Amino acid sequence: MTAATEPQTSYVFQGTVDKPGLQVVGGKSVYIDVEKDGVVHKNVIDAMTGAAVGALGSADEDVFKIINEAARESTYSFCPLISNKSSEALSKFYIENSPEGAFSSALWLTSGSESNENALRIVRQYYLERGLPEKVKLISRESSYHGFTLGAQSISWNPRIEPFTPYLMDRKSVCLKMPPAYTYRFKEKAETEEQYTERLLGALEQQIIENGAGTIAAIIVETLPGSTLGTTPPPKGYLKGIRALCNEYDIIFYLDEVMCGTGRCNPNGKLNCWENYLDASEAPDIQTIGKTIGSGYVTLAGVLIGPKIRNAFVNGSNSVFGGNTYSGHAFNCAVALGIQKKILKENLTANIFKMGNLLGAKLKERLLSADNIAGDVRGVGGFWSIEFVKDRATKQIFDADLNVGPRFKQLCLENGVNVMGMPAFADGSCGDHALVAPAFIVTEDHIEEIYEKIVKSVDDLTSILK
Numbered sequence: 001m002t003a004a005t006e007p008q009t010s011y012v013f014q015g016t017v018d019k020p021g022l023q024v025v026g027g028k029s030v031y032i033d034v035e036k037d038g039v040v041h042k043n044v045i046d047a048m049t050g051a052a053v054g055a056l057g058s059a060d061e062d063v064f065k066i067i068n069e070a071a072r073e074s075t076y077s078f079c080p081l082i083s084n085k086s087s088e089a090l091s092k093f094y095i096e097n098s099p100e101g102a103f104s105s106a107l108w109l110t111s112g113s114e115s116n117e118n119a120l121r122i123v124r125q126y127y128l129e130r131g132l133p134e135k136v137k138l139i140s141r142e143s144s145y146h147g148f149t150l151g152a153q154s155i156s157w158n159p160r161i162e163p164f165t166p167y168l169m170d171r172k173s174v175c176l177k178m179p180p181a182y183t184y185r186f187k188e189k190a191e192t193e194e195q196y197t198e199r200l201l202g203a204l205e206q207q208i209i210e211n212g213a214g215t216i217a218a219i220i221v222e223t224l225p226g227s228t229l230g231t232t233p234p235p236k237g238y239l240k241g242i243r244a245l246c247n248e249y250d251i252i253f254y255l256d257e258v259m260c261g262t263g264r265c266n267p268n269g270k271l272n273c274w275e276n277y278l279d280a281s282e283a284p285d286i287q288t289i290g291k292t293i294g295s296g297y298v299t300l301a302g303v304l305i306g307p308k309i310r311n312a313f314v315n316g317s318n319s320v321f322g323g324n325t326y327s328g329h330a331f332n333c334a335v336a337l338g339i340q341k342k343i344l345k346e347n348l349t350a351n352i353f354k355m356g357n358l359l360g361a362k363l364k365e366r367l368l369s370a371d372n373i374a375g376d377v378r379g380v381g382g383f384w385s386i387e388f389v390k391d392r393a394t395k396q397i398f399d400a401d402l403n404v405g406p407r408f409k410q411l412c413l414e415n416g417v418n419v420m421g422m423p424a425f426a427d428g429s430c431g432d433h434a435l436v437a438p439a440f441i442v443t444e445d446h447i448e449e450i451y452e453k454i455v456k457s458v459d460d461l462t463s464i465l466k
């Protein structure tokens with residue numbers, strides 16, 4: 001640790017307003033330097049890569065070359081009217097590296113929230129193209145997060161969104177909520193995982209029937225929820241069951257993989273998280289992505305579109321309503337394509353799947369077998385979380401004023417590892433938890449270092465709280 005020389009005033013209107021809470025002041029590979037309250041923590045191992053963004057870590061020399069080349073070779077175009085070769089090439093790459101027949105087009109935007117906004121616009125136009133204007137309702141899950149723009153907030157259900165309710169889409173007749181699939185808290189003790197799935201799907205089907213299937217446009221689910229429920233994997237058969245209901249009732253199956261997708265959790269060395277749970281023939285009709293597509297070097301996110309949606313447009317107006325100045329941004333798409341090609345060439349998706357599962361298994365074994373505040377360790381591939389509880393047997397959540405999630409992050413930082421610490425929801429629907437999403441380039445030595453430092457931080461917090 002070294003003392004900072006800069007005065008502690010924040011000029012950025014985000015997070016803590018008067019002074020910077022935490023500030024990244026440098027980084028190389030999987031290590032970052034983080035400043036807090038005038039103290040610089042050097043060489044903190046980054047187990048979270050921002051918000052599960054940095055697949056290649058910081059200051060990658062190959063990416064600098066990719067950026068240089070992209071700057072020379074990309075020519076900006078206003079994509080809604082004139083496409084460009086980089087956005088075409090990136091779309092083709094994503095389609096070709098997804099299971100055959102899953103996707104047939106892509107739209108590139110600049111953030112996950114914006115991708116969800118645009119996906120909603122596409123949902124609406126899809127039914128208009130088919131002459132079904134009454135199909136408008138969107139079912140998404142309680143305790144979900146799809147972004148902080150107003151459309152994305154409208155389909156998100158969690159206490160952080162509530163202050164903005166007056167500005168959101170009608171949350172009684174347009175945006176509907178269904179329960180989360182949160183096995184750790186909501187599966188009954190007497191239920192098997194399959195029975196829990198059956199209960200959730202039964203309730204969903206009932207909801208569709210009660211509303212009238214002819215009014216339901218889309219069912220929207222994060223394949224692996226990130227910032228709200230902490231990487232809780234779908235129970236067995238859950239996503240397959242939603243796919244089947246969507247087929248039966250002519251509803252768009254829409255997955256949000258902004259945080260868990262694009263190589264972070266793919267079991268086949270490719271891109272999509274849903275490949276853990278679904279066959280190619282069960283692919284989503286619409287999927288949003290973001291974060292690791294640009295690995296933090298460019299701001300890029302996107303909407304992937306399945307053949308069913310594309311065909312309805314082609315057979316209808318053959319034109320997409322609306323557009324954004326920076327959609328299909330040539331430079332951003334060229335950089336993202338270079339990054340994705342490097343990731344695939346170096347088998348980094350396979351690497352993070354293996355290394356992440358190794359970290360998860362080690363954390364699970366050590367934390368759940370000792371007396372501490374870890375109640376659950378869950379995740380898949382490169383995306384894991386630890387949920388903290390006051391009492392393991394009752395799963396009781398800590399009092400909100402103890403600020404357990406954020407406090408854990410601070411302890412981790414002092415111990416030299418960066419994680420994301422999320423507070424519990426005041427209504428008790430989700431406990432304090434920490435998220436872990438390392439860069440795809442991590443080695444076994446890095447995993448060991450992350451493991452040791454996280455375990456020490458859990459032990460430290462346990463001694464403070466117990």
Ligand code: PLP
Pocket residue numbers: 051110111112113114116145146147148222226227256257258259290291301
């Ligand atoms: N969807 C999910 C599942 C997310 O986790 C996030 C961000 O964390 C978003 C959408 C919003 O993405 P962005 O912050 O890039 O707007």
